[in-house]
Amino acid sequence: MQKVDKLLQQMLSQGVYVVGVGEGSETNAFTAAWVMQVSFTPVLLAISINPEHRSYRLLKKVGVCSINVLSQQQMSLVEYFGQSGLEDKMARGTWTAAVTGAPVLQESLAYFDCKVSHEIVAGDHQLVICEVIEARQLNAGRPMLYSATGTMDNSAELYE
């Protein structure tokens, strides 16, 4: 295959989100670009997650998450929640509990509060299909695009 990493990132339009997982005292969050709507009725969103992420293990355990839309001004949040192994990752941002109990990032443009429906193996990721329980706009602004994040996710190194 022709070297595909740049074309995927620059030509396939995707947003950038912080996915909040867990509930109560057990929460975490991570940056995700691989998020898309996959059904009208019910409203389903798919998130493609690396099963090695701490957030994945928590999502499996608790079964709820929020998808928080970042604005073009929030590059530092993209970078921050793209890190793993932070001792108190949720110390950054203002978090409240959504209807499902999932943590919602109040600084985001909007959020989708979700319950996990099922999951599908997708190569080296898991495609987690989520039913949207509630959605709200929180702030005004323009959504960030994945193509604007450049090499931040080091994804070029992940292709064989």
Ligand SMILES: Cc1cc2nc3c(=O)[nH]c(=O)nc-3n(C[C@H](O)[C@H](O)[C@H](O)COP(=O)(O)O)c2cc1C
């Ligand atoms: C711009 C960007 C997009 C990302 N998109 C995804 C994604 O769609 N799926 C995924 O599993 N990881 C994605 N990541 C990587 C995770 O955010 C990163 O591995 C994070 O450290 C996982 O956190 P955790 O181990 O605390 O759950 C992305 C990272 C960045 C910077």
